[in-house]
Amino acid sequence: MEELVDRVRQALEAEYPGAPNGRVRDVPDRRAIRWYSTIGLVDRPLGMRGRTALYGPRHLQQLVAIKRWQAEGRSLAEIQADFVWLTPEGLTDASRVPAQLLATDDEPPEHAPRPRFWADRPVTGLVAGAAPAEPPIRDIPAPVHGVTLGGGAILLLPHPASGDDRTEIAAAAAPLLRLLESRGLIDGRSS
Incomplete structure (x- = not known):
């Protein structure tokens, strides 16, 4: 260090x-x-x-x-x-x-560093196999809101989530959290 x-x-x-x-x-x-x-x-x-x-x-x-x-x-x-x-x-x-x-x-x-998939904005309207006309926008600073999923995982969103949103996100994220835990990428504790 x-x-x-x-x-x-x-x-x-x-x-x-x-x-x-x-x-x-x-x-x-x-x-x-x-x-x-x-x-x-x-x-x-x-x-x-x-x-x-x-x-x-x-x-x-x-x-x-x-x-x-x-x-x-x-x-x-x-x-x-x-x-x-x-x-x-x-x-x-x-x-x-x-x-x-x-x-x-x-x-x-x-x-080697892992790919930063979360930093790339999705490109829409593409035909399969076609290259985008312009590169995706990457450098627009925006406020980020986090939803704690458990095990140390946090979902980042561009808008705040309501209590109902958080409940539904937690249910939908359960399979992903099991996968992340099985690969040792999160600790498995709920938060």
């Missing part, structure tokens, strides 16, 4: 004005990185080597983008909402991390 913190510092050295107030650190420390991971701003570590967490280039980009956006005055809640729709290319653009800092020799290849 110390190497990750050092790379964040190096990435921000060139063109980072710093935090607009004294409440936000210029460079995240270990505790802040763990907090960002807990709230979903930064991906969980790629794995563990003994008691050492392993981080990769995407973690570096996420941390640098967070600090750059905080310097612009964005709150963590705003950044979290923007990260939902952020593509890998958008993250690269937002973080502007120099390529030499992204290079790593020891990243395990089996830990």
Whole structure:
């Protein structure tokens, strides 16, 4: 983690004005990185080597983008909402991390990032096998509302759900939750 913190510092050295107030650190420390991971701003570590967490280039980009956006005055809640729709290319653009800092020799290849299917908006009106005339819209920030499904799974919606909606969503999500639990993707506890 110390190497990750050092790379964040190096990435921000060139063109980072710093935090607009004294409440936000210029460079995240270990505790802040763990907090960002807990709230979903930064991906969980790629794995563990003994008691050492392993981080990769995407973690570096996420941390640098967070600090750059905080310097612009964005709150963590705003950044979290923007990260939902952020593509890998958008993250690269937002973080502007120099390529030499992204290079790593020891990243395990089996830990390639999963596809971000939730960040792609559906393309409608396509004939099977035909390419869309325009790429789908990906970078429109929108408020996001969550419905807790259980086991740590949260369904994100563009509009708030009523109590009746939540009840019907929970019933419809039961097969999906069983599948996620069977694959070890959620913990199986209801919430």
